Amino acid sequence: MTGRGRAVWRFEAIGTRWEIETAEPLDPAARAAASAVIDRFDREWSRFRDDSLIARLARDGGSVPAPADAADMLTAYAALTDATGGAVDPLVGDALAHRGYDATYTLVDRGALAAPGDWRSRLTWDEGVLRLAGPATIDVGALGKGRLVDLVCAALEPWAGGDLVVDAGGDLAVRGPAQRIGLEHPYDPSRAVGVWEVTDAALCASAVNRRAWGERLHHVLDARTGEPVRTIAATWAVASTAMRADAIATALFFRGGEQLAAAWQVAWVRMGTDGTVDWSPGCPAEVFTGSR
Template sequence: MTTAPAVWRFDAIGTRWEIQTAAALPDEARDAASAVIERFDREWSRFRPDSFVSTLAGGSGEVTVPAPADTAAMLDAYAELSEATGGAVSPLVGAALAHRGYDAAYSLVDRGPLAATGDWRQRLSWDAGTLTLREPGIIDVGALGKGRLVDLVTSCLHRSDDGGIVVDAGGDVSVRGVTERIGLEHPYDPSRAIGVWEVTDAALCASAVNRRAWGDGLHHVLDARTGQPVRTVAATWAVAPTAMRADAVATALFFAGGEALAARWGASWVRMATDGQVEWSPGCGAELFRAAR
């Protein structure tokens, strides 16, 4: 933005939000965005007892709830994400995360790995009106859910004639109507960046093992097939037309198959391994401060 933007900061869904606009948002716009966030959290959070996800998780057999508006968009994307990574990414990874200590109570008590059994698509089904879980499990949409919410908030607030908007939810950033230079935070030193990426009318999402980490090497990026945290990748960044797809690609890049999914979806990416090696996609527009080894 060429002039100093108005900035709205707040906390929601466990992360810090910062929304930049050319002029201060009126109260009704803030209320509308807050309502979008509240609705999404009430439907998809596994950390609140009144959510649809908690209702599904609380059953001992088959449980059905009204399908939230975002069901098909997110779970259809999960089907592609899961197929690309050979089942490493699953929306039913919530039970494995809870077993490792990242549960609704934030106990951070590790009870060991919990591997997924069978194809999650045989256990979880959805149509235009319902979302059904056929056996006990916990949905966790963390692989792309925050990106989806960033898209919804951006859509709620942005008009083509309002001078542009930047929505940043803890590193998932949507840019519309302006150009933004975004630093790529070093996963082992938050005071440093490994590069910058200039983003226009697109979204950049990041994921790193230093975020939501606890215990002895435990963090939020688990392989659903084994219940074990990823050990070889430290951080990923992806740029795509939507934040949901950028978020999904940033997750997929922790596993084999992520590069192919990014190419299919038209996303660019940067990835840093735990040994410090940096690699990037062909034609990537990021300006990196170090070369790959």
């Protein structure tokens, strides 16, 4: 399929819609390489399939071979936890399941459940081994999709010739010509909060209207309480990698996210549930409305 005179490969994976845009159609070997990367990541990190490494740890705890991404992802999680005072925690999976966002998508709320806290005393990674002291459900949703976008982008760059857009449900990486990307209004998909021109970088977004259910429930929980965030509606972040952009898009729902974004040199835009919009100093996005 083609769009705007370019080749577009569309497919579903990890519960979201992907669009990969290139100057020329990707050959079968390139598509196979990208699919293998996605399959490997899903088999290791998905809490929605019972044969993943994460599912094994959730049932039994103990040790499993550490995925190649473990050190980078969990080190970034440590920074998120420190910046947000514990609000972002990779052991939030059981809390999400308790609110209904479980492996079978029951969407039945059984009440708030806080994450165990001090996850680094329970979850360790070294010498090729990932260890969890006791059963618990790891959830890498704060930055995992961004990490996978980076991996798919790296797998396809040899075939794409430096002209590539990898978009996984709004988390995307751009290589080559600049892309103007609309920042979708969380309460009205026909409107945009602004436009951001992205070149050789990644843009990730998070919003409470995505993966929402029941009585004001959604996927962005404060791990300290198990309660959904109520004051922030949507965030957007641009960074050199999609993993960092995804991480900051999550961190911005909590106090301390702005400071981590500054430390990582990540630009951002954020919309509150009251409709106000703010953004990072020097942010190059064109924001249509808002207040500082």
